[in-house]
Amino acid sequence: MIVNRPPVDRQRFEALITEVYQPLQRYLCRRIDSASADEVLGDVLLVMWRRVDDIPAEAALAWCYGVARGCLANKRRGTDRHLKLIRRLGNEREPATPSADPVMLEALSRLPEGDREVLRLWAWEYLAPREIAVVLGITPNAASIRLHRAMKKLKTEFLRRNESGPAGHSMEEQDKEEVQ
Amino acid sequence: MISDDELRARLSAMDPLPSSVPVDPYTSLKAQSILERVMTTDIHDKTPSDNEGRSKLAIVTAAAAAVIALGIVALGVTSGGPTTSLKAKTTLALKIQGNGSAGTSRSTAGSGLSASVYGTVASCAVFNVSLLREMPIAFAGTVTAVSDSTIPTPSDMTVTLNVDHWYKGGIANVVTLTALITHALTPTTWTGVEDGIRFVQGKRYLLTATNGTVNGCGFSGEVTPELEKVFAEAFPR
Numbered sequence: 001m002i003v004n005r006p007p008v009d010r011q012r013f014e015a016l017i018t019e020v021y022q023p024l025q026r027y028l029c030r031r032i033d034s035a036s037a038d039e040v041l042g043d044v045l046l047v048m049w050r051r052v053d054d055i056p057a058e059a060a061l062a063w064c065y066g067v068a069r070g071c072l073a074n075k076r077r078g079t080d081r082h083l084k085l086i087r088r089l090g091n092e093r094e095p096a097t098p099s100a101d102p103v104m105l106e107a108l109s110r111l112p113e114g115d116r117e118v119l120r121l122w123a124w125e126y127l128a129p130r131e132i133a134v135v136l137g138i139t140p141n142a143a144s145i146r147l148h149r150a151m152k153k154l155k156t157e158f159l160r161r162n163e164s165g166p167a168g169h170s171m172e173e174q175d176k177e178e179v180q
Numbered sequence: 181m182i183s184d185d186e187l188r189a190r191l192s193a194m195d196p197l198p199s200s201v202p203v204d205p206y207t208s209l210k211a212q213s214i215l216e217r218v219m220t221t222d223i224h225d226k227t228p229s230d231n232e233g234r235s236k237l238a239i240v241t242a243a244a245a246a247v248i249a250l251g252i253v254a255l256g257v258t259s260g261g262p263t264t265s266l267k268a269k270t271t272l273a274l275k276i277q278g279n280g281s282a283g284t285s286r287s288t289a290g291s292g293l294s295a296s297v298y299g300t301v302a303s304c305a306v307f308n309v310s311l312l313r314e315m316p317i318a319f320a321g322t323v324t325a326v327s328d329s330t331i332p333t334p335s336d337m338t339v340t341l342n343v344d345h346w347y348k349g350g351i352a353n354v355v356t357l358t359a360l361i362t363h364a365l366t367p368t369t370w371t372g373v374e375d376g377i378r379f380v381q382g383k384r385y386l387l388t389a390t391n392g393t394v395n396g397c398g399f400s401g402e403v404t405p406e407l408e409k410v411f412a413e414a415f416p417r
Contacts (some may be wrong), residue, residue, distance in 0.1 A: 010219070013219070017206050017215065018206055021204075021205070021206035021211060022203050022204070022205065022206070025203040025204060026197050026203055029196075029197050029203070030195070030196050030197050038210070038214075041214065042214050042217065042218065045214060045215065045218045046218050046221060049218045049219060049221065050221075100193070101190055101193060101194060104190050104191070104194065105194060108191070108194075119191060120191075122188065122191075123187075123188045123191035123192045123195070124191070124192065124195045126192075129307070129397060129398065130397075139401070140396060140397060140398070141396065141397070141398045141400070141401040141407075142398075142401075143398075144307035144397050144398030144399075145307050145398045145406055145407065145410065147307070148307040148308055148309075148398065148410075149406075151184060151187060154187065155181060155182055155187065158182060159181065159182075
């Protein structure tokens, strides 16, 4: 029995599912273990079901990624199991195969988590700044600048490590020092 | 230095779940089981996993941005200063598509907009200082007036700014921005929002324009230390 949803909403929900189901799975599996990803996916779909009227047609997938991001955060707050899974990159899983780009991997690992996530959304989910803005709940302006700065930091870190090997403070440490 | 495209390709190569690795289709038994459970849930039964706390502002803003085009139609002195060469010789409006397709432009004076920056607004060019530096017009100003949003005439949808600093391309004391409202947004709902920029009286903004149209995508916005820093970097005094 379908509860509280007129047929038109059900149709819209089902149409959205065909569009976002697999990308959402990828998004989650890139950031958490498979069992937890399935669990969080159910949470995301539930939010979509309940808020189908709120989903913007022009940015449906990005909106769903934003919901997934929130559900992931809730999941992480609710359990510390994920901590055992955190790898050098932060919250994402290890690459399926050993990285053939260890210098870039190391450079990325030196960036603050916020920068890494923006770069992941850009390179893995292949989102444009306007879509990243929807995911993060910030303005397109802010997303565009945040991406630009993350790219710049990564290039700097990569160049530094590429030229002189492992060295010095991470960007995260530098950011903290700047704040102080 | 590594290019943006190369950077993206190298990061993409580190994707732990690349597209070559299959995931369950929505028709799979597992998916159908999840969907069955979801679609039989009472929509009023809140769960801790819901994302209600997430601001709708960005989404509303994005939707609004998709249907408003803003053009600088008068760049001139209105407070007794010298006449500027930036008076509106062209009026250009860029219609912003909300569905991901490329934008279309309309010009009453036959002038085109730099496609490299804003021609395909839906895909918003990635911000970088080099592109910012190429903007022919860049200034800082404080909003002194936002027109009455109930006036149903697109030409009356205006934002007036007192300019306190020209980074590039002008000397005017006052700049007036005019919004073109498209069919998808009624004038009564206009809030002075363009590409995520909400113009509010009394607030200060850093704006760039190309061929008479304000640029979004990080190239304009309300003043923040971050935006001021990149403007200073692009337009050293």
